[in-house]
Amino acid sequence: MRATMVRLFAVRLIGACAAMTLLHACQQYGADAGKDAPADFASISLDQAAGPASVAAADRQCAALGGKLKQAGRMGRYACYAQYSDGGKSCTDSNECEGDCRAVGDAPTGTIARGQCTADSVPFGCYAEIEKGVVGPYLCVD
Numbered sequence: 001m002r003a004t005m006v007r008l009f010a011v012r013l014i015g016a017c018a019a020m021t022l023l024h025a026c027q028q029y030g031a032d033a034g035k036d037a038p039a040d041f042a043s044i045s046l047d048q049a050a051g052p053a054s055v056a057a058a059d060r061q062c063a064a065l066g067g068k069l070k071q072a073g074r075m076g077r078y079a080c081y082a083q084y085s086d087g088g089k090s091c092t093d094s095n096e097c098e099g100d101c102r103a104v105g106d107a108p109t110g111t112i113a114r115g116q117c118t119a120d121s122v123p124f125g126c127y128a129e130i131e132k133g134v135v136g137p138y139l140c141v142d
């Protein structure tokens with residue numbers, strides 16, 4: 001009986017942690033969307049099955065805004081992403097970057113580390129942001 005209760009508690013705890021992680025990832029993505037790219041960039045988006053003429057037109061429109069059209073994420077959609085001039089610069093906080101300051105390599109969460117400024121506004125992938133010199137939680141956006 002006691003072992004069953006312990007297992008039930010563990011399952012509930014794991015479920016609650018997973019839910020909090022997902023909520024944090026959604027909040028983080030929503031919060032960063034305004035910083036990463038101007039609203040004009042977000043309006044340029046095509047389905048992965050878009051024809052060459054549509055892709056070429058979207059690419060020209062994106063380039064005119066100073067961005068780059070890329071296929072990204074699990075859905076493979078084309079979208080216009082801002083390009084940052086300080087991409088790759090060493091940093092300890094996102095306020096030092098045009099985009100985000102992200103951990104490099106396998107820096108453990110909660111440790112003090114230097115990171116690199118992101119090169120563009122593509123939000124996809126697995127990464128941890130560095131804020132005030134400390135590696136934050138890792139999250140995966142797809």
